[in-house]
Amino acid sequence: MTSRNSFWASLKENNKRRIWIWIVSGLLWFVYYPVSMAMLMGRKIEHNHMDNLTGEAAKLRLTEEVGEWLEVGNGITGILVACMAIVCAIQGFSYLYSRKKVDMYHSVPVKKSHRFAVIFTNGVLIYFIPYLVNLVLAVLVAGVSGGMNGTILGQAAIAALMHLAFYLGIFALATVAVMMTGNLIITIFATVIFLGYELAIKLLLETLEMRFFSYYSTYSADTAVYSSPIYYFGKAAFTISYMGEKIGSGFGDAFPYVLAGFMLAVIFTCIAYYCYRKRPAEAAGKAMAFDKTKAPIKLLLTIPFALGVALAVNSIVVSGAAFVIFGAGLAVIVGNCVIEVIYEADIKAAFRKKYQILISGGCVAAIASIFIFDLTGYDAWIPSPEKLQDAVFLLPNAYNGQSYMDENLQRVSIEEYALSKPGVTDIEAICELSARKAVEGEDGNSAYIWVDVAYRMKSGKVVWRSFPVSIEEDELLDRITGSEEYKKTIYQAYDDTAYERMAGQEVEEVIYTNGFRVVNLSPEEVQTIRELWKKDMENMSYTDFRDEFKCGVIDIEWKVRWMNNSYYIDNTSFDVYPSNTNLRKYLEEKGIGTENYVDIEQIASITVTNHHMEEEQRLYEERRNEMGDAEAQLSVDREDLSVTKVFTEEEQIKELVNAMYPSRMNTWWKRSGTFSNDYEVEIQYKNGEADSSVYRGSTNARLIADRIPDWLEKETAYQ
Known part of the structure; x- marks a missing residue:
């Protein structure tokens, strides 16, 4: 008391x-x-x-x-x-x-x-x-x-x-x-x-x-x-x-x-x-109140400071290891001297502890060496099959247009959502693909995609890696992307449990677009669309997405209840490919064509611009030897090389439409050279629809290389 x-x-x-x-x-x-x-x-x-x-x-x-x-x-x-x-x-x-x-x-x-x-x-x-x-x-x-x-x-x-x-x-x-x-x-x-x-x-x-x-x-x-x-x-x-x-x-x-x-x-x-x-x-x-803490604190401050300066110098100079080393060394010296002056409140004490400068420099060099020479074997690491439980694969762009929510309807990132799901369990395919990292230009193949993989070990540890894979790795990528685990990870609507949470929310808007036109659908159709899409997706995998040209996309906006009386918009996209036979049949029955992107009867003319990229590159290479890189780039004007022609004949329009692919449609996972880089296409409609203030489509397109009519090159030749 x-x-x-x-x-x-x-x-x-x-x-x-x-x-x-x-x-x-x-x-x-x-x-x-x-x-x-x-x-x-x-x-x-x-x-x-x-x-x-x-x-x-x-x-x-x-x-x-x-x-x-x-x-x-x-x-x-x-x-x-x-x-x-x-x-x-x-x-x-x-x-x-x-x-x-x-x-x-x-x-x-x-x-x-x-x-x-x-x-x-x-x-x-x-x-x-x-x-x-x-x-x-x-x-x-x-x-x-x-x-x-x-x-x-x-x-x-x-x-x-x-x-x-x-x-x-x-x-x-x-x-x-x-x-x-x-x-x-x-x-x-x-x-x-x-x-x-x-x-x-x-x-x-x-x-x-x-x-x-x-x-x-x-x-x-x-x-x-x-x-x-x-x-x-x-x-x-x-x-x-x-x-x-x-x-x-x-x-x-x-x-x-x-x-x-x-x-x-x-x-x-x-x-x-x-x-x-x-x-x-x-x-x-x-x-400082304690003398024993002075040296450790100095090291803990000067080492990251010097490494940060080295990174900053490295990001500024294009090629100059000497500048980076000089910057790091100067940072070590300045950092140690400034801190020592603060410790002793005496400018003369700057170089009093020279051995600490050497220790700091040695630590900076050692840490930098670990990263520069990969002394930990970070890049060489491949999971051991006997230690691997499963793996989560995030292929680029596969989840674009999607947003993810957890069981509390809270929006989460793709990696957070993916890690909450079972991963791909095909251990053989996982390890083999991990060992086949692509190298640009190797075997004449420069086409590859980057894959992010979370390896979940049996010990509970999760190891992330991001590496390139050849676009021709059909068999392994098909095994991985064709699995149920992968589809439930990437496509939230593919998972029945996750979709039930989404289906309980109000549908704000449903549209079908093929890049050229936009069609409104009814919110009451969402359940049917999802069921047909999932049925089609069960048999689809990587090669389908790579080799087929997308017919269109069904975009759904959900109005999700959030906070007290607020909402946020959650997005779900269903890509429609030729292999989506069930979903395409349903859309056709609704009067929405998926066979052709545009109705030829509605087209007044098609304007094609040939930029002659090869000629541009040839002129650049020729002039670079004479006037240097920067001057050569400035001297080549693409507008001078471009040739624009307007085509109005029905047969020409028909052949061009057959080769067109909407600019607004993505080109993910396509082989190099699938689309021509030379041509730019624009459609003019008979009814002037594209000029309307309420028009929601696009009139621009690219051309599929192996479908380009033979006569087009001659018609747009550079003189």
């Missing part, structure tokens, strides 16, 4: 010395919450009067505004909480910057643990009590104004808890910075570095991997920042913001991040207390 009374007495005494920051905190949250809420409600009520909104519509406008202001995802609130945490941490222990104050405080017969607990606890109360009181006042203001409901009240309560976890994490981390430094400016720098160091290192390593590893996949980037309270708060806020009215389940999903935030705060608090216990009194006023 005596100990408890002593603690509260010390707490009150400490409060008297910190009265000004209590006032600042109280005023800040008073203005931010109840005052701002009253102003917001007054403005929105006035808007309701102006718009003649009453009843539920008027209440909805108010609740939406209150929800946005009080929700945990409000960025302004997060910034204020973080700033408050840093200020309170520095102000509470600021006496450590003065040797006089340190002597005075330490002359009082109070245990260090007791003093630390008092100052630390007060630092939390200075924030949380004014915050909570004013949050309650804001809720009351919103309630009286008619802008409060149970969901928003729950959001406000969860926001208070999460802001507390966030505050404690930042506050404890800033306290660690105070304990390890001896003056205000260095403390602020240290706090910023502590908050962002892990993220900076991860970005640096990712950049090095992208620069030097040929088969690095961007999907392998680790976005988690385990040492920063900002990461856990951001993840929790993002998770809850997507749940809307499902506030309970939303907090359940976010709770692990909130708990991790509290645990991180506990860890930082323990570190801060340990440093406080060990901190020497003579550290006041110095840059």
Whole structure:
């Protein structure tokens, strides 16, 4: 009891010395919450009067505004909480910057643990009590104004808890910075570095991997920042913001991040207390409180700095290893010297620790060598069949036009969605394809596609790689893309369970387009279209997509409920190929032709421009030897080489239409030379449809190389 009374007495005494920051905190949250809420409600009520909104519509406008202001995802609130945490941490222990104050405080017969607990606890109360009181006042203001409901009240309560976890994490981390430094400016720098160091290192390593590893996949980037309270708060806020009215389940999903935030705060608090216990009194006023930490911190700062400078120089100079080495070396020297000057507060101390410059340089060279010479064998790695469980394949462009949602109707990235599904289990095909990485120009073949693969090992580890595969790898790519696992991964609508979630949403629009024309379909047809498309897709694989020319695309926009009363648009695309016999038959029965892109009877003329690319290249090569590369490029004008002709005869139009492929239709996975690069085509319709302001199609096309009429080259010959 005596100990408890002593603690509260010390707490009150400490409060008297910190009265000004209590006032600042109280005023800040008073203005931010109840005052701002009253102003917001007054403005929105006035808007309701102006718009003649009453009843539920008027209440909805108010609740939406209150929800946005009080929700945990409000960025302004997060910034204020973080700033408050840093200020309170520095102000509470600021006496450590003065040797006089340190002597005075330490002359009082109070245990260090007791003093630390008092100052630390007060630092939390200075924030949380004014915050909570004013949050309650804001809720009351919103309630009286008619802008409060149970969901928003729950959001406000969860926001208070999460802001507390966030505050404690930042506050404890800033306290660690105070304990390890001896003056205000260095403390602020240290706090910023502590908050962002892990993220900076991860970005640096990712950049090095992208620069030097040929088969690095961007999907392998680790976005988690385990040492920063900002990461856990951001993840929790993002998770809850997507749940809307499902506030309970939303907090359940976010709770692990909130708990991790509290645990991180506990860890930082323990570190801060340990440093406080060990901190020497003579550290006041110095840059660093502990001599033993100077060298490690210098290394941890100069090494990534030098590597970053080397990467920056490398991105600027086209070819100059000497410049890169010079830049890295200079960064090592400058970084070490600047930090040493800060440590000693003496410009003469710049080169005092020369051996540390050598150590930093050696570490930079060693780390750079790992990436430059691939000493880890990153690019040579191929999964062992006996260790591989399955693999997720992401072929480029196969998922373009698609968007993905999880079981909570939350939009997710393609890799996140794909990893939530079973992968391809054809181990033999996976390993063989991984071993057959294509090399441009090898065996006369320069056509290849890049594939991103997530290898899921039996140990639970996931390894990403991105590598080129020859476009002629028919057998292996057919085995992989023809599997049920692959189709359920890439095409969300192919998975019955995933589609059921989509089908429960409102259909905003359904259209069929073949690039030249757009036809509206009924939302009631979506279920039938999906069933027919899936039936056709069961027998399709890579070679079908490569060898066939797409007939058209069915685009569906879903209106997905999100947040309290908001929506977002989710997209699903069904590509229609000649092999989609069931779906094509259905469209034909609806009067939508899929055999031809355009009706020849509707065409008045076709304009063809031949750019004569070979002639352009020949002239460029010829002039480059005489005047240099840049001048040669400028001297060759494509317009001078282009020949444009308009064709109106029915037979010529018929042959051109047979060779046309709509410009708006993609050309994914097609062999090199499938389409001519010389010709540009434009259609002119008899009815002037293309000139209408409501026309939604396109009049431009490219030509399929092996279908180009023999007479076209002569008609558009360059003179």
